[in-house]
Amino acid sequence: MSELRDLYQEVILEHAKRPRHFGRPEGATCKADGHNPLCGDRVTVYVTLDGDTIRDVAFEGAGCAISTASASLMSEALCGKSVQDAARLFSRFHDAVTGAPLLEDADLGKLEALTGVKEFPARVKCATLAWHTLQAAIRGGELVSTEAP
Ligand code: ZN
Numbered sequence: 001m002s003e004l005r006d007l008y009q010e011v012i013l014e015h016a017k018r019p020r021h022f023g024r025p026e027g028a029t030c031k032a033d034g035h036n037p038l039c040g041d042r043v044t045v046y047v048t049l050d051g052d053t054i055r056d057v058a059f060e061g062a063g064c065a066i067s068t069a070s071a072s073l074m075s076e077a078l079c080g081k082s083v084q085d086a087a088r089l090f091s092r093f094h095d096a097v098t099g100a101p102l103l104e105d106a107d108l109g110k111l112e113a114l115t116g117v118k119e120f121p122a123r124v125k126c127a128t129l130a131w132h133t134l135q136a137a138i139r140g141g142e143l144v145s146t147e148a149p
Contacts, residue, residue: 011073011113016065021058021075028058030140034133036125041067045133052083057134064126066117071130073111083138090131097127 028046035042041063048056057075061068078086092106099118108115117123 009113009116011110012065012069015069015072019059019068019072021056021072021079022060023058024060025056025058028056030137032133032137034061034129034136036063036067036129038122039064039067039126041126041129043067043071043130043133045071045130045137047134047137049083049138054078054081054083054086059130059133063129066114066123066126067129070114070127073114074130074134077109077111078134086134086138090135093131094128097124 024044025046025048027048029049031044031046033042033044041061043059043061043063046056046058046060047054057078059071059075061071063071077089081089089108089111092103093108093111093114094100095102096106096108096111096115097117114127117127
């Protein structure tokens, strides 16, 4: 597995070791479970929506370094963004990790660290699992809180 060493950049290793936004937050409004059978990654993503604004993203689960780092980096990147901006960022991120040509204004920030997976097609699902799960949560994951609006 030494070829993967190039992929495990510092940012990935750091986020995999100490993931941000890890845990089940109070007051989440929706959640979804994701599973990547190719690698065995499992993730539950919790989203706290306030209208169209993503107030908080958090996750639980167990998976490889890439899936954990991706969930952690995604959570950091999406807090405070609108649902529309999150979808746009996912589309750019997806392009980047699958090797599709990027839009000129695609600014991925720290997510750039994960774009090395484009050389390893089997790992693309690890990098996108949390994102697909987040989309599922926003599109109608079960309500985990019954707080009045
Ligand atoms: Zn994985």
